[in-house]
Amino acid sequence: MLVIRPIEQRDFPALKQFAIESGHGFTSLPVNDELLQSKLSLSIASFAKRAPSKGESLYFFVAEDTHTGEVMGTCAIDGAVGLSAPFYNYLLGKQVHSSTRLGIYNVVETLTLTNDYTGVSELCTLFLREPARHGLNGRLLSKCRFLFLAEFSELFDQRILAEMRGVSDEKGNSPFWCWLQEHFFSMDFSTVDYLTGIGRKGFIADLMPKFPIYVSLLSKEAKSVIGITHDNTRPALRMLEEEGFRWRGYVDIFDAGPSVECELSHIHSVRTSRRLTVGILEQQQYSAHADKHTYLLSNIEFKHFRALIAEAVIDEDKQQVMLHKDIATLLKVKEGDTVRLVKLTHPQS
Template sequence: MLVIRPIEQRDFPTLKQIAIESGHGFTSLPVNDELLQNKIDQSLASFASRPAGKGECLYFFVAEDSDTGEVLGTTALEAAVGLSSPFYTYLLGKQVHSSPRLGIYNVVDTLTLTNDFTGVSELCTLFLREQARKGLNGRLLSKCRFLFLAEFSELFDDRVMAEMRGVSDEQGKSPFWNWLQEHFFSMDFPTVDYLTGIGQKGFIADLMPKYPIYVNLLSKEARAVIGKPHDKTRPAVRLLEEEGFTCRGYVDIFDAGPSVECDLRQIRTVRNSRQLKVHVGEPVDSGTHLISNTRFDDFRALIGDLAVNEEKAQAVITEEVARLLKVEDGDTVRVVEMNR
């Protein structure tokens, strides 16, 4: 059974391997020892001292196999992006060129560089290793964050977003970036992807076009991938769409992958989850649920069988589930029924 828990220092070797496996375009996990260690340190600091409100905190989780102890995935929450360094996105818009006297009316699509997500909370770093891509593991990795958001909503922005990886090939070549590189930059996509991942974003302000880009001037290949996710990212997009996330015209500045967003309180799992008291026993007429404890620094989440005693507002769970969640009779859990 996979169990979600906060990342620990002992996870560094596996985190580095996951960074390697994640490949090009996965900006939030650069293959850089110092930056990966910084992420662990930042998350440890965030969990060590619960803040009074939203700040630049990173809550980084791993999925651990309860039988083997092997870490099989990562997932994370950034409480607020863009506060200490710019968070850039392109916004798809329109420009109208018209001349009533000549009877001409043209609507042209544009891409405008923005910092519109400044201060917004971000879902990030979701990666499930190849050997674990089965059953409900992907749903657990994605949706566990919503139980944490629901339980500790005061630590996050009212608006939650996620950048989805855009189209690139096995060599890391992005059709969208190829056009930008030809006209404005002299760096290939893997290089800019890496620089962004390690926080060196100054080149964006220096070299990125300051004025709106007319989409019809881009190459056919570049236009074709605007707002399109990478094939390996499509399952993650579908899971977020099920939760109520939509793309409102924002795309990544390097590969043009879509950015999706939702109001925190409108996220389906946040809205439908509830707290129940624990009763350890044998669940009768149980159903599959996403379950978490309600602890901040010792957060645990998993998908397991649970029976609800509505009269007593109890969640009846097995001894194994209770042990993995680190709860006992009378403790509180947050639960939501899973749809397969």
């Protein structure tokens, strides 16, 4: 079983391994010790002292195997993007060229460089190691963040963003970037991807075209990947879509992957999650219950946040959730404590 907890300094080797395994296009996990340590330190500081409101905080979580103690995945929430360094996106829009005198009316698509997501909270850095990609592990890693958002909503923007990795091949070549490189840059995608990951984004403002790009001028290959998600990222996108996230036309400026968003209060797991008090069941009592269902559960602790997926029994009359004693131990709760939970009703594949 996997349990979610805040990242700790001892997790640095695992985080570095995730950065290596995640490959090209995963800019939030750069293969750079200094930058990874900076992210880890910011998260530790963010959990150490709870901020009064939204700000430049980072909440990093890891998924730990309860049997082996091995860290198998990570995910994070960025409290507010773009406050100290620009956060760029392209917005796919339209321009109309018409002449009533000539009877001509043309609608053309454009890509406009924006900073529209400045101050928005971002779901980021979702990575699960290959050996753990089975059962409900991916669902746990993605959705645990929604219980944290629900419990500590004052720390986040009302608009929640998630950037999806765009199309690139095994060597890190992006069809979209190839066109930009040919016309505006002299750096390959891997170099640009790395520079962005380590925070050196000044070249974007220096070299990116200042005016909207007409999509019709792009190569066929570049046009075909606008708003398309990398094959490895599609399961993550499907889970976000289940929660109500939608694409509003924003894409990454390097690989044209889609940025999806949802109002915090409209996210399914936020909206339908509930708080209940805890009851503890011994093994015999637990086995005797026939009306168990599968839930995503978390405690309501900030520094010592824990989340997992397990079967439980709801007593609606008592407004109580009955947990196996081992599950209660993993959540660090006892009889009478409060947990937040949401029933898993979506497909489990």
